[in-house]
Amino acid sequence: MTISATATEYGPGNETGPAPRLTVIGTGYLGATHAICMAVLGYDVLGVDVDPDKIERLASGEVPFFEPGLPELLAKALDSGRLRFTTSFAEAGAFGDVHFICVGTPQQKGSYAADLTYVDAAVTELAGHIRGPALVVGKSTVPVGTAARLTELLHKTAPAGADAQLAWNPEFLREGYAVDDTLRPDRLVFGTTSAWAEERLRAAFAPVIAQGTPVVVTDLPTAELVKVAANSFLATKISYINAMAEVCEATGADVTGLATALSYDDRIGGRFLKPGLGFGGGCLPKDIRAFTHRAEELGVGQAVAFLREVDGINQRRRARTVDLVRELAGGALAGRRITALGAAFKPNSDDIRDAPALDVARTLHAAGALVTVVDPAAVPNARRAYPELTYATDALAAAAGSDVVVLLTEWAQFREIDPHVMGDVVAHRRIVDGRHALDSVQWRTAGWDYRALGRP
Numbered sequence: 001m002t003i004s005a006t007a008t009e010y011g012p013g014n015e016t017g018p019a020p021r022l023t024v025i026g027t028g029y030l031g032a033t034h035a036i037c038m039a040v041l042g043y044d045v046l047g048v049d050v051d052p053d054k055i056e057r058l059a060s061g062e063v064p065f066f067e068p069g070l071p072e073l074l075a076k077a078l079d080s081g082r083l084r085f086t087t088s089f090a091e092a093g094a095f096g097d098v099h100f101i102c103v104g105t106p107q108q109k110g111s112y113a114a115d116l117t118y119v120d121a122a123v124t125e126l127a128g129h130i131r132g133p134a135l136v137v138g139k140s141t142v143p144v145g146t147a148a149r150l151t152e153l154l155h156k157t158a159p160a161g162a163d164a165q166l167a168w169n170p171e172f173l174r175e176g177y178a179v180d181d182t183l184r185p186d187r188l189v190f191g192t193t194s195a196w197a198e199e200r201l202r203a204a205f206a207p208v209i210a211q212g213t214p215v216v217v218t219d220l221p222t223a224e225l226v227k228v229a230a231n232s233f234l235a236t237k238i239s240y241i242n243a244m245a246e247v248c249e250a251t252g253a254d255v256t257g258l259a260t261a262l263s264y265d266d267r268i269g270g271r272f273l274k275p276g277l278g279f280g281g282g283c284l285p286k287d288i289r290a291f292t293h294r295a296e297e298l299g300v301g302q303a304v305a306f307l308r309e310v311d312g313i314n315q316r317r318r319a320r321t322v323d324l325v326r327e328l329a330g331g332a333l334a335g336r337r338i339t340a341l342g343a344a345f346k347p348n349s350d351d352i353r354d355a356p357a358l359d360v361a362r363t364l365h366a367a368g369a370l371v372t373v374v375d376p377a378a379v380p381n382a383r384r385a386y387p388e389l390t391y392a393t394d395a396l397a398a399a400a401g402s403d404v405v406v407l408l409t410e411w412a413q414f415r416e417i418d419p420h421v422m423g424d425v426v427a428h429r430r431i432v433d434g435r436h437a438l439d440s441v442q443w444r445t446a447g448w449d450y451r452a453l454g455r456p
Contacts, residue, residue: 191223
């Protein structure tokens, strides 16, 4: 493994020769962001997807999901002429020098394992059209060992044979900050099997490397493990402080003071040491489950068995949030009007995959509560998935006559609500802060019965 903090400062097509032409296979959240940003950096990019509607929307300048800053960059990339979209793998094979695989790896139904159907299909379809030297680069999060299997598939299927090489370059995007994470990442990881593959990757990321971005060059299995190891560590840290919140609730201690004290220890730090409703989304939950499944397949399941409890702690926070709402409502939920602030799994996103907010809202609804879900971006997605709930985009209007308000996604506009103004429209000034995002003193001073996980 080699690590470099800087590289030759060159941009696409400079003294190192022509810049590689890039294809991005899969134009979902990861792929669309990567394609757009690489075009803005100066590369000629072809985005590929089997969904014609998605391709049409992107080609017309519409980003099919919520991500701050990305629509403006899409317009810039399209105007430059450096970005195009297609459904043709034949066109992609003829066009690209470096092909990024950015398709989804969801959790299999009825199993913790990752579903690699889309990855296998993308590599198989692309490989059939690679007739000369090319580098296929996996960015999707996959179980360790996948890259070795895909290498064999690539060599067997591609007309170019061994001249078609495979590398792995895991992504570390945070929804809501994806543009910055793509253009200014905190590191790049290159899993390669040859000096040529490393050179191609460095050429494909030249402007990013020129900024001084650290580059970790390693083998394929290590590169595959980096993403799941990072996500498992973050999930563990989040669930750790939420486990402490459970202890605090049993002892009368305050988890916020505990977290603050721990954060001053530089061995621990304060990032991700924030108690609350827990994690969700399309990465952390399914990635730690797939990791445990793969470790068990490899015979080392005991090494990551603790991740089962990490997942369990995370799920218990959702049930405990419902309990707090029930307690504030007087012990029963049937017929109570509940305003749920948040649907997305995190702010600055419309992603509702495994969203704790919607899990809580649906549980309240199932218990007979009259739930109105408010979110500035995720309502369309939530309504399609869970039409039985009532939705709104204006928090004050939705809160009119509410018996309990519960904060489930910490959008800035929710954090900035004036408790006096909201207090004038609700039936009862009762709030559950599921994200520890509100000023408890301010809300209590305004006459609210304020509750939060892990606080007296």
